[in-house]
Amino acid sequence: MRGPDRARNPTTEEELRAATLGGPTELNGPIVLSPSDPAWPVQFAREEAKLRAALGGRALAVEHVGSTSVPGLVAKPILDLVLAVADSADEAAYVPALEAAGYRLLIREPAWEEHRLLTGRQPDVNLHVFSAGAREITLMLRMRDWLRANAADRALYAATKQALAARTWKYVQHYADAKTTVISEILARAEAAAPSPGEGAARAGR
Numbered sequence: 001m002r003g004p005d006r007a008r009n010p011t012t013e014e015e016l017r018a019a020t021l022g023g024p025t026e027l028n029g030p031i032v033l034s035p036s037d038p039a040w041p042v043q044f045a046r047e048e049a050k051l052r053a054a055l056g057g058r059a060l061a062v063e064h065v066g067s068t069s070v071p072g073l074v075a076k077p078i079l080d081l082v083l084a085v086a087d088s089a090d091e092a093a094y095v096p097a098l099e100a101a102g103y104r105l106l107i108r109e110p111a112w113e114e115h116r117l118l119t120g121r122q123p124d125v126n127l128h129v130f131s132a133g134a135r136e137i138t139l140m141l142r143m144r145d146w147l148r149a150n151a152a153d154r155a156l157y158a159a160t161k162q163a164l165a166a167r168t169w170k171y172v173q174h175y176a177d178a179k180t181t182v183i184s185e186i187l188a189r190a191e192a193a194a195p196s197p198g199e200g201a202a203r204a205g206r
Contacts, residue, residue, distance in 0.1 A: 006177040031165035033074040040068040054101040060084040060132045065140040070147045078124040084132040089114040146190035
């Protein structure tokens with residue numbers, strides 16, 4: 001979700017190498033998507049408990065995002081989680097504790113809201129870390145909630161993912177980049193349908 005330009009101008013190899021500790025892993029093949037699995041929310045609950053045990057109050061928010069968080073949507077069988085901390089650039093405040101819990105720091109992107117990505121295994125996890133209040137957290141949650149509630153856009157997103165997944169990709173990131181146009185379209189509809197702050201307050205007071 002880094003802007004629709006990523007579909008036309010995918011992340012370069014230089015950018016991938018600069019962001020990925022140890023360098024990016026080549027796929028050179030299609031993306032494997034799995035049918036929606038009722039085990040995914042159960043796995044998320046276990047990962048959330050593990051994260052909160054590792055970080056305590058430093059875990060300001062833990063959310064299940066991405067396609068595995070949307071019932072009925074095909075997805076890569078990798079859980080996407082978003083973790084909000086006080087300052088994602090302050091790796092010393094949370095990375096050692098997460099590494100002790102079995103996660104591995106893989107990606108560091110200071111220019112993208114100080115994003116950090118850690119990975120986990122059994123189940124496979126992509127743990128996205130941002131500072132609390134980061135706009136990207138809002139976008140991830142808005143996309144998730146809209147797809148959960150909107151069957152038409154859920155079907156559109158699934159069809160787009162399946163068409164793109166069938167292609168050959170050198171890097172998984174390029175598949176992700178190719179989805180940004182449809183993601184931006186869906187987010188625009190979700191944004192248009194969201195109540196204004198004043199309207200939301202009025203409804204809450206009824």
